[in-house]
Amino acid sequence: MNKENYIGILTSGGDASGMNAAIRAVTRSAIYNGFKVKGIYRGYEGLIAGEVKELTTEDVSNIIQRGGTILKTARSKEFTTEEGRRKAYEVMKKEHIETLIIIGGDGSLTGARTFAEEYEDITCIGLPGTIDNDLWGTDMTIGYDTALNTIVECVDKIRDTATSHERIFFVEVMGRDAGFLAQNSAIASGAEAAIIPEDQTDVDQLETFISRGFRKTKNSSIVIVSESPKDGGAMHYAERVRKEYPQYDVRVSILGHLQRGGSPSAGDRILASRLGEAAIQALLEDQRNIMIGIRNDEIVYVPISEAIKKDKPINKDLIRVLNELSI
């Protein structure tokens, strides 16, 4: 990349703790290596509107510990249109931005892939930033670890009241179509079961849980349920228990957006710092249109098209671990 031009950086889609650490890492590493950086506000929306400002090393001071994103974020409808992307391209030309670094999830990287295909003189580099952990090609996404820890903290508190009242609690967690948050928070909080989209077989997960665990030995239970627009998530299962097993006292707790906020964990800060720095290394190697990922503690370059196309499978061992340990 021509060092006379700028690297543009934006955050897009749902915010995730650690995005600020990534903005800091990209900015500092870029400047260290002789590049200039412009921050783009409100994701692709701001790119289309020309909401752009040069970033200095001082601009990213004191943000590594902050949740959310100092650049703001948005889910842009306009960027899904050709016209919107043309406007974004014109702003990039006007602002002398040659490379776009996008921190976001599946939808944000899908936009980046299309954009890079349409305009071959720009480079897009993606950093996986989503609490859902659902991007193929990377073991972890920025924000996932913090969200997981937040969920566990909440479930520990819910457990106190569940035990005291001898109730079944269905705790609904985010993750969109992926069960990483649900499955791993269930293991970490000692929950009795997790209901996740990846385990949707003919076997009724609720039925299995009731007959396997709750009825036999326990007077209270925590079931972590992945949010699911299809069957209605935790509410749906609670309703079913009320109808099918009226002897149990059931409550629902939907954790919602508190899962997205808060100071990033050390793990997320380190991940974001490594991925952000690696984005600049990739540019120095003339890499284009890739997502920076991490696998087995090594930085990897994943074509954006693969990261968004392939489904990231959940490790089925995790299902067995939870089943065995929750007896």
Ligand code: F6P
């Ligand atoms: O993708 C991150 C995520 O938090 C999902 O887990 C959730 O389904 C969605 O975003 C919620 O989006 P919004 O903040 O727009 O309601």
